Amino acid sequence: MIKKLGIPKEVKQDEGRVALIPEHITQFTGLADIFVETQAGVGSGFTDEDYKQAGAKIVSSAEELYGTAQIICKVKEPQSEEFELLNSDHVLFGYLHLASNLSLTKILLEKKLTGIATEMIMSGKEYPLLIPMSKIAGNLAIQKGMQFLEYSSKGKGLLLSSLSGEKNSKVTVIGCGEVGRSSIHKSIQIGASVTAIDINEDILNELKNQYGENITTLVSGSESATNAIRSADLVVGAVLLPGRKPPIVITEEDISSMEKGSVIVDVAIDQGGCVEGVKPNTHSEPFEIRSGVIVSAIANLPGAVPKTSSIELSTNLQKYVDYLLVENWFDEYKNNESLRPSLQIHNGLLLSEEVADSLSLTLSKLV
Ligand SMILES: NC(=O)c1ccc[n+]([C@@H]2O[C@H](COP(=O)([O-])OP(=O)(O)OC[C@H]3O[C@@H](n4cnc5c(N)ncnc54)[C@H](O)[C@@H]3O)[C@@H](O)[C@H]2O)c1
Structure with missing residues (x-):
């Protein structure tokens, strides 16, 4: 039987992305x-x-879309106004980030639908649908940070870029994966003094080899790492433990030790955030000020540049939509090692160990 694939308009605040662009849907005709x-x-x-x-x-309308389609191919997790539109026939396919969202997890379980968290689809050891958005988010973390450092944003009025080749600003990046490396690359490009912090020493060595004197690398949790956080003009928090809530790597004490007007961008907010006490912000209200420090935690940073982001997302997503259109799609997702981590909810069962651990819920097994 021919499947019905639906692409809704995203309703999350300031979200302009779309899961599939026109060029990429032609292949699904038939x-x-x-x-x-x-x-x-x-x-x-x-x-x-x-x-x-x-x-x-x-x-x-959204009602017609959700009422007609079986496969719902979207970007962000469903928002409260979408909950009543979901039903047990739906295969919900999008970034779900359930580890930080107990209420959504419970609703998806109650609805008895199938929830596929695209951020957990794997290719080898990589997460191919997280990577393009992470690269964009890492770049935007610096772009936003530069803007928040401006006087009119209540920042310290510092230009992050170097004017004369001298390094007059300090950027510290915690978590040097895709987001972190993108932030590091952009910060070095504009001539900031950059410190990279990670738990993985191999990653730190790679960065040292790549950027030489332009970067200082430090192991997470060390005293010098704490000093690098507290003395920075801009800190980017970009840690990840796949599928789980991230660790807190920037404490209240770190924030109160920073110079007033400094900026923290918590990119890990989509998984719950890596700054102590952080709350999600939006593109319209992008930060709060804590102890004089600007703390920004926007969960959909790539939504700021939807044209670029949608093309990147759709390019990478299309191949995994293909798997949903075959007759035995459920077996494909259940039995394929790369797809299995993304199959998180099915018929009232929670199938992700990481989500179950993070939310203290019971893990179910498929028989
Ligand atoms: N806000 C957004 O719009 C947005 C967009 C894309 C990604 N993200 C989030 O950004 C985060 C990073 O994503 P990524 O793709 O770069 O992940 P990644 O797996 O590529 O990198 C994460 C890095 O964090 C490091 N790490 C883990 N624990 C650490 C700790 N205690 N101290 C220091 N480093 C630690 C890991 O070693 C790894 O190098 C994730 O939470 C992801 O969900 C957010």
Whole structure:
């Protein structure tokens, strides 16, 4: 039977991304009927007409989209206004980040739908759907940090970029994976003095080899790492323990020891945040001020540049949508080592050990 694939308009605040762009849905014609909610692509520069030309049917409301489609292909986790639209026939396919979201996890379990967390799809040891967004987020963490350091943002009024080749600003990056490396690269490009902190010494050695004198590398938790956090103009928190809540690597005491007007960008907020006591912000209200320090935690940073982000996301996502369109799709996800970590919710069962651990819920097993 031909599947019905739906692409809703994202409703998370300031979220302009769309999961699949018109160019990438043409390949599904014949395998699935594609339904797109009107204006779903507009934030990324794609019109309803573009989707129609690619073979999709435009539906006029979220109710119609969720009522018609079985596979819901979206970017961000469902928001409260979407909960009532979900039903047990749905395969929900998107970034779910359940480890930090008990209420959403419970709702998805109650709905008895299938929830596939795209951030947990693996290729070898990598997370191919997290990587492109992480690269963008790491870049944006510096872009946002530069803006928050401005006087009008209540920052210390410091230009992060070097004017004369001398390094007049300090950036500390904690967690040197995809996000961290992107932040490090951009900070070095603009001439900041950069310190990289990680628990993985191999990663730190690689960075030292790559950037030489332009970078200081420190092991997480050391006294010098604490000093590098407290003396920085901009700190980027980008740690990850896959599928779990991140550790707290920036404490209240660190914040109160920093110079007033300094900035912290907690990129790990989508998993719950790595700054003590952090609360999620939005692009419209991007930070709070704590002890005179600007603390920003925007869970959908790539949503700031939806055109770039949607193209990157859709390019990487399309291949995994393909797996959902075959007759035995559930077995594909259940039995394939790379796909299995993303199959987190099914028919009222919680199948992710990391989510169960993080939220103290019972793990179920498929028989
Ligand atoms: N806010 C957003 O819009 C957004 C977008 C993309 C990714 N993210 C988040 O950013 C975080 C980083 O993602 P990534 O793709 O770079 O992950 P990654 O796995 O590539 O890198 C994480 C790094 O953190 C390090 N780490 C773990 N524990 C640490 C600790 N205690 N101290 C120092 N380093 C530690 C790991 O060794 C690793 O190098 C994740 O939480 C991810 O969900 C957020």
